[in-house]
Amino acid sequence: MSDPILSAEGLTRIFRVRHKERMQDLHAVAGVDLALHAGQTLGIVGESGCGKTTLNRMLLMLDQPSAGTVRFRGRPCNTLDAAGKRAFRRAVQPVFQNPFSSLDPRMRVGRIIAEPLSTIPGLSRAEIDSRVAEVLEAVGLRATDARRFPNEFSGGQRQRIAIARAIASRPEVLMLDEPVSSQDISIRAQILNILKDLQEENGLACVFISHDLATVRFMADEVIVMYLGRPVERGTAEAICTRPAHPYTKALLAAALPPDPDAAPPELPPQGELPSPLDPPQGCPYHTRCPLRMEICASHRPAMLAASHGGVAACHLLEPEAAHVA
Numbered sequence: 554m555s556d557p558i559l560s561a562e563g564l565t566r567i568f569r570v571r572h573k574e575r576m577q578d579l580h581a582v583a584g585v586d587l588a589l590h591a592g593q594t595l596g597i598v599g600e601s602g603c604g605k606t607t608l609n610r611m612l613l614m615l616d617q618p619s620a621g622t623v624r625f626r627g628r629p630c631n632t633l634d635a636a637g638k639r640a641f642r643r644a645v646q647p648v649f650q651n652p653f654s655s656l657d658p659r660m661r662v663g664r665i666i667a668e669p670l671s672t673i674p675g676l677s678r679a680e681i682d683s684r685v686a687e688v689l690e691a692v693g694l695r696a697t698d699a700r701r702f703p704n705e706f707s708g709g710q711r712q713r714i715a716i717a718r719a720i721a722s723r724p725e726v727l728m729l730d731e732p733v734s735s736q737d738i739s740i741r742a743q744i745l746n747i748l749k750d751l752q753e754e755n756g757l758a759c760v761f762i763s764h765d766l767a768t769v770r771f772m773a774d775e776v777i778v779m780y781l782g783r784p785v786e787r788g789t790a791e792a793i794c795t796r797p798a799h800p801y802t803k804a805l806l807a808a809a810l811p812p813d814p815d816a817a818p819p820e821l822p823p824q825g826e827l828p829s830p831l832d833p834p835q836g837c838p839y840h841t842r843c844p845l846r847m848e849i850c851a852s853h854r855p856a857m858l859a860a861s862h863g864g865v866a867a868c869h870l871l872e873p874e875a876a877h878v879a
């Protein structure tokens with residue numbers, strides 16, 4: 554396989570926050586390893602607060618890790634010089650969740666989309682206009698929409714404008730942070746299909762972040778499931794969604810499936826609330842909600858172990874001596 558375009562080792566972000574009158578460490582992301590190859594889509598899934606956005610911001614070089622390294626084409630991002638950073642900004646483009654706040658309402662759509670093209674030296678006005686028209690059409694809008702302002706468009710159209718801007722500089726990687734969760738259900742499939750077509754036509758690599766495993770399954774090749782800042786399972790989207798090994802992934806999957814009146818209740822509903830990341834449980838971080846917890850889960854954090862689906866999961870049930878319990 555080719556070298557990864559973007560990769561991370563031991564990526565960790567600790568925020569210092571005031572809690573109950575004293576300063577405390579909050580481990581928003583802890584020890585994430587990943588590698589993104591050309592043309593591949595990596596899904597990152599987990600419920601609100603599990604660290605997805607913080608991870609995305611570090612991968613985009615918008616936030617500094619507290620520990621660990623992000624690499625762009627093998628080079629640590631914190632060693633990139635000005636030219637390296639420009640190359641990174643051109644190659645790695647974000648699409649955020651909310652196109653109402655991510656598009657400047659005072660700028661015409663054409664200027665918004667042309668912004669990332671400023672990282673490409675020597676482009677003429679005509680070349681910029683032609684690329685803007687091309688990407689507007691690629692997302693199903695009209696070239697003449699370049700003259701309009703964002704508030705003249707619906708939410709779904711604005712997200713398409715955000716996608717047009719992201720692809721304008723012919724990036725290698727799209728970083729998609731909940732790109733459809735602020736959209737009406739009827740618009741979601743349309744935007745996901747546009748993204749999938751762009752991905753296939755341009756060989757784009759994508760990081761696709763979502764709380765919804767069904768959406769991630771549609772978009773991603775590989776999936777990392779996060780819980781309280783840590784990866785708890787990873788594998789192919791097909792494996793994770795058909796043969797999940799971790800009880801948390803099973804719970805996410807049950808929540809993502811459309812309700813079936815004839816089906817039995819979900820096998821493993823999670824119990825209780827998500828613990829505070831300021832006071833994470835000892836041992837396995839999921840043990841306080843896990844219906845299959847064993848004694849060891851409260852005291853020992855499980856290592857990532859090979860799962861039968863070919864990926865890995867951090868669960869004591871995968872240890873050979875637990876086989877009789879599973």
Ligand SMILES: Nc1ncnc2c1ncn2[C@@H]1O[C@H](COP(=O)(O)OP(=O)(O)OP(=O)(O)O)[C@@H](O)[C@H]1O
Nearest residue numbers: 568570579581600601602603604605606607608830
């Ligand atoms: N700047 C910050 N300062 C302090 N804590 C933060 C900061 N940013 C995020 N956090 C905390 O880090 C944890 C992870 O947050 P993050 O936004 O990355 O999660 P998420 O999975 O993206 O959730 P959501 O989908 O709700 O955005 C949360 O507990 C959050 O409160």
